[in-house]
Amino acid sequence: MSNETFSFRTxxxxxRRDLYKKSNNMQEVGGVKTEEEQFNENIKKIKVEILDExxxxxxxKPKGVYVTIDINxxxxxxxxEIEEAATCLSKEIKELIKKHxxxxxxxxxxxxxxxxxxxxxxxPKVITDIDVTRHILHYMPQCLDENTRSVSAISPGVLGTxxxxxxEILKGIVENIxxxxxxxxDALASRNINRISKTIQLSDxxxxxxxxxxxxxxxxxxxxxxxxxxxxxxxxxxxxxxITDDCLDIFIGKLQEKGESNDNLNKLKEExxxxxxxxxxxxxxxxxxxxxxxxxxxxxxxxxxxxxxxxMSLQN
Numbered sequence: 301m302s303n304e305t306f307s308f309r310t311x312x313x314x315x316r317r318d319l320y321k322k323s324n325n326m327q328e329v330g331g332v333k334t335e336e337e338q339f340n341e342n343i344k345k346i347k348v349e350i351l352d353e354x355x356x357x358x359x360x361k362p363k364g365v366y367v368t369i370d371i372n373x374x375x376x377x378x379x380x381e382i383e384e385a386a387t388c389l390s391k392e393i394k395e396l397i398k399k400h401x402x403x404x405x406x407x408x409x410x411x412x413x414x415x416x417x418x419x420x421x422x423x424p425k426v427i428t429d430i431d432v433t434r435h436i437l438h439y440m441p442q443c444l445d446e447n448t449r450s451v452s453a454i455s456p457g458v459l460g461t462x463x464x465x466x467x468e469i470l471k472g473i474v475e476n477i478x479x480x481x482x483x484x485x486d487a488l489a490s491r492n493i494n495r496i497s498k499t500i501q502l503s504d505x506x507x508x509x510x511x512x513x514x515x516x517x518x519x520x521x522x523x524x525x526x527x528x529x530x531x532x533x534x535x536x537x538x539x540x541x542x543i544t545d546d547c548l549d550i551f552i553g554k555l556q557e558k559g560e561s562n563d564n565l566n567k568l569k570e571e572x573x574x575x576x577x578x579x580x581x582x583x584x585x586x587x588x589x590x591x592x593x594x595x596x597x598x599x600x601x602x603x604x605x606x607x608x609x610x611x612m613s614l615q616n
Contacts, residue, residue, distance in 0.1 A: 331355025389609030497598030
């Protein structure tokens with residue numbers, strides 16, 4: 301299957317790598333380097349580095365580093381688990397920040413998405429818990445430590461409610477307050493139902509809102525805003541073809557456990573059937589975007605992890 305017609309339907313770099321390898325029957329994607337690290341029994345880190353044009357063309361993502369943090373049992377996570385996940389996240393954010401600016405340079409945190417649509421509300425919810433300091437440093441500097449970083453935050457809404465492209469709003473803000481770096485938080489799409497609101501992806505290559513669900517908006521990156529952009533994304537939705545493909549694998553697996561399998565079933569499970577399923581669903585507009593029933597609780601927990609991780613990474 302050519303890369304030109306292949307539909308990743310995921311924003312996660314490590315998923316794109318796995319899907320590309322599977323569809324092309326290869327051990328590794330050229331121009332891509334991958335490392336894995338187990339943070340603890342519940343948290344795993346996967347680092348995908350796109351090294352050159354070959355890797356860019358294969359995964360259709362810009363050259364750079366993409367760090368994915370997988371968190372088990374987030375739905376039932378207690379304070380300890382949330383704090384551990386936030387600590388892991390803050391470490392990765394700090395590493396990305398150090399590549400671009402010094403410890404006191406001003407940062408703007410941007411929460412992308414629609415606060416009235418739960419699966420898309422991650423960004424706005426995170427913004428409400430960010431420790432903003434810019435106004436205090438300006439009006440009451442004596443109240444803060446002299447090494448405090450200037451942090452501001454904004455949730456610009458979505459095109460459907462503002463009539464303005466997000467990047468246009470951010471250009472005006474950047475021009476006026478002149479941050480040295482932007483951290484943008486957004487909801488993503490995944491090709492794995494097990495990763496919904498249990499995975500965080502970080503990169504310093506910017507973000508294209510809506511790309512994973514086929515509703516691409518203008519890019520938010522250093523190319524459009526003239527300042528580095530660290531993107532933090534959490535998958536909150538999958539499409540129906542993904543669920544069908546995953547359920548097919550689960551169903552076949554159950555048959556195999558009972559000894560009711562055969563060579564055709566084995567072959568069907570080994571293949572990626574997403575494209576064929578999608579083609580069957582699309583003509584009747586059945587390829588819906590789906591989110592789990594527990595999305596409210598998952599968003600609350602994940603927004604807490606992301607907000608704490610950002611706050612821990614921004615202040616000394």
